[in-house]
């Protein structure tokens with residue numbers, strides 16, 4: 001009862017002192033002031049007072065989760081997946097710079113869905129959202145490899161934002177933090193070294209120059225180093241990081257951009273990358289499922305999972321970036337022309353460099369950034385595939401969606417959002 005009141009009415013004025021009784025008899029704790037109240041909520045949440053957890057037989061629905069970036073491509077899937085597959089959920093806080101209108105429809109269900117418009121770079125906003133949550137799933141981030149945002153902003157959101165989330169957990173006593181990292185913290189590196197069927201322990205020379213992978217690598221390091229820090233109340237913080245490869249599925253903006261580009265060119269796309277360059281891709285529903293499982297198991301298997309990284313993987317086939325996209329765009333009426341790249345590689349390098357130069361010259365006036373630049377060309381042109389079972393061994397992960405299901409759902413999404421090219 002008290003936990004509910006504390007976490008739901010954060011802005012309400014509080015009485016100066018509070019006594020906590022179990023079964024209306026024994027006084028367990030007396031607290032004064034705001035800070036004490038949050039500590040109290042935390043201690044109850046952490047199971048220090050099992051009598052209270054059992055009170056009102058609310059055992060089944062007692063957890064409070066926070067998803068940062070919950071209105072993004074991945075975040076929305078995590079939010080929906082939690083509502084479907086986490087029966088212990090009592091409240092789901094969705095924190096994002098831009099809240100989606102679809103959140104409204106979720107507010108009528110049995111779980112309290114709290115939409116919080118906020119900015120991860122603002123420490124006080126993050127702390128207010130985190131206070132009283134059991135688990136934080138931190139997916140918010142600036143995903144920009146096209147040079148639309150300044151390196152400083154990328155750093156601020158991805159690194160400082162993550163630091164703010166960690167500090168908020170420590171200050172408010174939240175013990176479980178799941179961070180959405182990226183395969184990009186490993187590679188591909190700027191030397192173009194292939195990472196072929198690698199796992200979490202495969203040695204690889206990770207060299208980052210681009211602001212996005214630099215920021216993800218720094219943020220991941222912060223999260224992993226925070227594992228074991230004492231949070232308010234004295235218990236240790238348990239953190240881990242998930243590293244998706246290229247995510248696809250319903251809501252994938254780059255897939256939509258390729259589709260629109262194909263439509264503009266009369267239903268044709270031109271091969272730019274050799275078919276032999278393989279990319280790891282993973283379906284968004286399976287990435288979301290991994291987040292739900294990790295969040296669920298982090299408490300029970302803290303010693304094993306704390307401070308660990310996990311690649312996100314499923315049964316999606318290894319293909320080149322373009323051939324993989326054609327698995328969805330083909331059935332929507334597009335064709336990929338050429339069994340080999342139409343332009344020689346040196347010309348692509350030149351075009352990519354030209355794009356980068358133009359972007360630099362026209363900044364900050366350039367409104368749309370081209371997809372081709374030296375960094376995206378290097379990533380697209382380097383094999384990076386993952387083969388691992390670490391997630392299965394550590395927390396029993398098995399993909400929730402088969403490749404066929406993932407493919408069908410993605411095709412349906414492209415067809416329904418954009419109409420067919422046929």
Ligand SMILES: NC(=O)C1=CN([C@@H]2O[C@H](COP(=O)(O)OP(=O)(O)OC[C@H]3O[C@@H](n4cnc5c(N)ncnc54)[C@H](O)[C@@H]3O)[C@@H](O)[C@H]2O)C=CC1
Pocket residue numbers: 068069070071072073074075095096097098118119120121138139140141142143157161180181182183216243244245246247248
């Ligand atoms: N899309 C992909 O292929 C991959 C994405 N990731 C990671 O997954 C996470 C989610 O990525 P996507 O869903 O693809 O991106 P997205 O751009 O669709 O979602 C990110 C969300 O974070 C929110 N956000 C951005 N700045 C914020 C701020 N200052 N405060 C609060 N919210 C803010 C955005 O409004 C957005 O809703 C990111 O951390 C990204 O680095 C990792 C690997 C692959």
Ligand SMILES: C[C@@H](CO)CCC[C@@H](C)[C@H]1CC[C@H]2[C@@H]3[C@H](O)CC4=CC(=O)CC[C@]4(C)[C@H]3CC[C@]12C
Pocket residue numbers: 143145181182183184245246247254272273321322371372375376377379380
């Ligand atoms: C040369 C072009 C001709 O068609 C093709 C350009 C494709 C690129 C835009 C994409 C190729 C690989 C993608 C990246 C990869 O999937 C890994 C990623 C992980 C993340 O964490 C964020 C997104 C991305 C960097 C993804 C971005 C788009 C590509 C570079």
